[in-house]
Amino acid sequence: MSYSEVDTQNKGLELARKMAEEEEGIARRPRGAEKWVIPTIAVGWSLFQLSIASWLILDSTYIRSIHLGFALLIVFLNYPVLSKKRFGLKFLSATHRIPLSDYATAIVACLCALYIVLDFKGITMRYGAPIPRDIAVGILLTLMLLEAARRVIGPALPVIAVCFCIYAFFGPYMPDLIAFKGTSLNRFVGQMTMSTEGIYGIPLDVSATIVFLFVLFGAMLDKAGAGHYFIQLALSLLGGFKGGPAKAAILGSGLTGMVSGSSIANIVTTGTFTIPMMKKVGYPPTKAAAVEVAASTDGQLAPPIMGAAAFIIAEYVNVPYVEVIKAAAIPAFASYAALFYITHIEASKLGLKGMSRKELPVFFKTFLGGLHFMLPIGLLLYELVVVRHSPELAAFHAIWVMTLIMLFQEPVKAYMAKEPVVPAIHRAVNNIFSAMASGARNMVSVALATAAAGIIVGVVALGLGGLITEIIDVISMGNIYIMLAITAIASLIIGMGLPTTATYIVMASLTAPAIVTIAGYQEWFVPLMSAHLFCFYFGILADDTPPVGLAAYAAAAIAKSPPIATGLQGFMYDIRTAILPFMFIFNSDLILHEIYSWPQGLLIFFMACMGNFAFASATQGWFVAKNKIWEVPLFLSVTVCAMRPDAIASLVGLPHEQRYYIYPVALAIFGIIYLIQKPRMPKKPAMASVLE
Known part of the structure; x- marks a missing residue:
């Protein structure tokens, strides 16, 4: 690799890391003593959250208020008003210091968030x-919150929220179809900032009590x-197979994504290693980046x-949360199985081989080297x-075990390498506090x-729920199919400018009850869990939807591929995920609704994988050989029979039980x-692996 290629690769990695840092919340890097202000507040926030999960007992409203107060404090100290210098006012975009105006704004915003605690009685x-x-504090808190969201998330969510607020007041003057009785300022402020039905509602409560941990x-x-351990382990297992780095x-990415929750951070953690390896074995840059996008998003x-x-x-x-895990298991694992299948198809089409064994980590050595992470x-x-403990208690116990591991990991490594132990202990403590700040x-x-x-x-709770339906x-x-298509498209569009969580909350508040109700009009039972998972899935898919999908931009920066083309290719890979919600x-068998038998569940999972494999073959144009156009309907018929056996059984007159x-x-x-395709298989298929 030439010097220019190395330099280009390094620039791509730096851009991807910068995107990950922005998502992590690193916008300012103050110098001098100021550099400790934001990390100190962040560590204090982590200690507060660990306290309420263990020994500190507070009213839930207090917890939500303090949680929001910490968030607003960090936002206004960490994010400048403008991302670029404009209007000749440099302090509005200062990144190496915290202007006095932002200190003042942060304190005022924090006090507004804490107002419900300060005058709770x-x-x-x-x-x-x-x-x-x-009223004054409520209006100020709403404005501060919208401004903070604009700085961190972008303008999309504040604009949507403002539109709903305007609608709440001007509803009586709207056309008859969308006319709403409206609300008073007193009721609006009471709903938003003096109760647990608005800003301090269930989503913030979940953020404060569970998600943080x-x-x-x-x-x-x-x-x-x-993260590095997971990718090394994956390479040692799968790197030698056909298209191994993609697998x-x-x-x-699946192992990292389980605990990351961020597609961009996932891409930077795993894609830094896997994308260059995929390119090395023959994947085009666009497809290498797209595989990583699809894997990290999912x-x-x-x-x-x-x-x-x-x-x-x-x-x-x-x-209970375990019921969400149960419902999401088959669609999630079937989706990942199909992505493995797609990478195998791509490797077959391109005639790719695996990596040589000498290039790969040794499995048992790698496995044992990070076994403590398990x-x-x-x-x-x-x-x-x-045990079925609450999610917050389970996470708290995992955190203190992880803290002990971090505390002893560095000293043990130093001892094994015959290096000084005291500096290693210092590094371990720094890593713990750095993780708390991060x-x-x-x-x-x-x-x-x-x-x-x-x-x-x-605003929806003010009385809009029935009207929205x-x-x-x-x-x-009144057509449930059109309703689902509208919901899916709206989720993808809204999700382009919003985080997954916000997209889900917005769409679930507006459409999940409507999906269940409209299906009921047609005498079709849709479990509420299905409706919420539908919104959740399409909110996630928005992460790689062009032209805004940030995950595609991060992967493209590493692969040096066109971002839009990467996003389009990633979305083509993710179509196999998009059909699952429908x-x-x-x-409802696919979400194991009222399914309690392991053999029955495993049968449904196996057939869901078969259906997804067939759909992947139809969309990727390849099975064991290149598809003929007339074979595509056959693949789609496999998908329908495997995933909707109830519908086919009904068509042929079989009872639901059969x-x-x-x-x-x-x-x-x-x-x-x-x-049919076997005679057309390539005469010299690529070797499954290369043994040297």
């Missing part, structure tokens, strides 16, 4: 009849080196953590799934997304396609 006594001071746990794993990228679908939105689903649907993850899974920074966008989305939820019913003409809306008799039909058609 008074506010409780006069709820429904706010005094002028309540999981994000902190992920930050500690990352700081300890677990390793999927496994590594990491948020993988149980047991699934990002912040999954915890909010549990609260909205009012079920201990806190195993404990987390045990407490969530087996976890808090990561939480800023989640906290603000949930709080700002709470404004939208609050009627409006959607009219727009979709399937489980109508076939729907699984359709599964052999799907397998038979798949087998027939194989026999």
Whole structure:
């Protein structure tokens, strides 16, 4: 590789890391003593969250208020008013110092968030009849929150929230179809800032009590080196197979995504290693980046953590979190299985080989070298799934185990390498506090997304819920299929400018009840869990949807590929994920609704994989050989039979209880396609691996 190529590669990695830092919440880098201000507040926030999870008992409203106060304090100290210098006012975009104006704004915003705590008794006594001071502070808090969200997330969510606020006041003057009785200023402020139905609602509560601990746990794993361990482990297992680095990228990204919750951070952690390796074995840069995008984006679908939105689903649907894990398991793992299948197809089309064994890490040495990372993850899974502890308690226990591992990891390494132990202890302590600061920074966008989305939820709760269902019913003409298409497209469009969590909250508040209701009009039962997971899936898919998908830009920067082309290719890979929500809306077996038998669940999972494989072959143009155009309907028929056996059974007159008799039909058609294509298989297929 020439010097210019190395320089270009380094610039791409630096750009991707910068994007990851921006998502993590590193916008300013003050110098001198000021550089400790933001990390100190961030560590204080982490210690507060750990306290309420262990020994500190506070009212839930206090917890939400303090959580938001910390987030606003960090935002206004960390993010300048403008990202670029404009109007000749340099202090508006200062990145190496914190202007006095931002100190003042941060303190005022924090006090506004804490107002409900500072005058809790008074506010409780006069709820429904706010005094002028309540109104003034409520309006100021709403404006401060929207400005903070603009600085961190961008203008999309504040603009949507402002539109809902305007609608709340001007509803009576709207056209008849969307006319709304409106609200008074007193009621609006009371709903938004003096109750738990607006800003301090369920989304912020989940952010404050559960999500923070999981994000902190992920930050500690990352700081300890677990991300690098996962990708090395994946390479040692899969790197030697056909297109091995792509398969390793999927496994590594899936493991990292379980605890990361951020597609961009996932790409920077795993893609830095896997994308150059994919290019080395023959993947074009665009496809190498697209594989990493698809794998990292779908990491948020993988149980047991699934990002912040999954915890909010549990609260909205009012079920234990383990039920969300159960419902998400088959679609998530079937999606990942299909992505493995797609990379195999791509490798077959391109005639690629695997990496030589001497280039790959040794499995057992790699596995044992990071086995300690499995201990806190195993404990987390045990407490969530087996003991059925609350998510916050499970995360807290995993965190203190992870803290002990971080505390002893560096000294043990130093001792084994016969290096001084005292500096290693110092590094270990620094890593722990650095992880606490990083976890808090990561939480800023989640906290603000949930709080700002709470404004939208609050407006809907003012009485818009039934009206929205009627409006959607009219727009979709009462057709559930059109309704789902509108929801999917809206989620993709809104998700281009919003984090996954905010997209889910907005769409679930507006459409999830409507999906269930409109399906009921057509005598079609849709579980509420299915409707919420539908919104969740398309919110995640927005991360790689052109032209804004930031995940595609990060991967393209590493691969040096065109971002739009990378996003389009990534979206083509993710189409196999996009069909799953449409399937489980109508076939609740896929989310294991009222399925309690392991053999039955495994059968459904196997056939969901077969259906997704067939769909991937149809969209990628290849099975064991290049597809003929007339073979595509056959692949699609396999998909329908495997994922909607209930519909086919109904068409042929079988009772619902005998729907699984359709599964052999799907397998038979798949087998027939194989026999048809077998004579067209390449005469010299690429070797599965290269042994040297």
